Amino acid sequence: MASSRLPPTSALKAFVVTAQSGSFTQAAKDLNLTQSAISQAVRGLEADLGTALFVRDVGRVALTPAGEAYRDAIAPALDAIALATAQARQAAPASLSIGCVRSLLNNWLLARLPGFSSQSPMLDISMQTLGRDVRSLGGCDVVIILASKQAPPKGALWLHDEALIPVAAPGLNENERTSPDPALIGQNWALWLDPKISQRARGPAIQLRETSAQLAAARAGQGLALLPDLVCYDDLSAGRLMRLSPKSVSRDRAFYIMQAPSGGRAVTDFVAWLQAQVAACAKPMFGAIT
Known part of the structure; x- marks a missing residue:
């Protein structure tokens, strides 16, 4: 039976933003974090999943097939979480x-x-x-x-x-x-x-x-x-x-x-x-x- 333990949301966010920008450096700027923090979060996520999500090259990264599939699955979920959170904050008295x-x-x-x-x-x-x-x-x-x-x-x-x-x-x-x-x-x-x-x-x-x-x-x-x-x-x-x-x-x-x-x-x-x-x-x- 597959483990139900979920990766940290911060790692998922780092992965999705890196996938969108194609760069650890740009993802770090977008999330107001250091490049090292983004890189470590993605490496930790890859270790947790047991598969590589990016092919790394000098100055840029590209998604692997597994990375593309994972991005397509979790990006909408993160957007839904962000929207639900904003709506809940607005509704709170x-x-x-x-x-x-x-x-x-x-x-x-x-x-x-x-x-x-x-x-x-x-x-x-x-x-x-x-x-x-x-x-x-x-x-x-x-x-x-x-x-x-x-x-x-x-x-x-x-x-x-x-x-x-x-x-x-x-x-x-x-x-x-x-x-x-x-x-x-x-x-x-x-x-x-x-x-x-x-x-x-x-x-x-x-x-x-x-x-x-x-x-x-x-x-x-x-x-x-x-x-x-x-x-x-x-x-x-x-x-x-x-x-x-x-x-x-x-x-x-x-x-x-x-x-x-x-x-x-x-x-x-x-x-x-x-x-x-x-x-x-x-x-x-x-x-x-x-």
């Missing part, structure tokens, strides 16, 4: 790891991600929340961070300036008679200089550090909040919050994108999609409550 500051992730990005996923159904997406003052990828393919506009991280791509706007639940403004005296939520009100807004808040201040907590408190009708426009965009759009003034407070911070150089098309596509989503939210659409 790609992955994309995204890091984002917590407030933007929970209140804006997550609601939009299904739209990106529908454009890239084979992409395996993982999410990670980021704290404040992040200035590195931290193992992610792409991150969305808040950073100073005066000194953003090297290579960071600007996404959106952080602007604070005053908001409150609709009930606090539609019928003040049945609402308790609203409080000022959060720690940003020292930045606000409009007395018409602060006069509405006659209740005690509610000190909440996290932006998401401030948003939740405002949504629950606990007072007036000064929040990043992008973070509260969906609540304003859905009517869960009302904007109290067309004015805003610009800060020396902006959202930036950092991306891995080796992220590939998945990162490029996500960044382009993200920029389009932010641009769609930049149009003024909310009037002031007077």
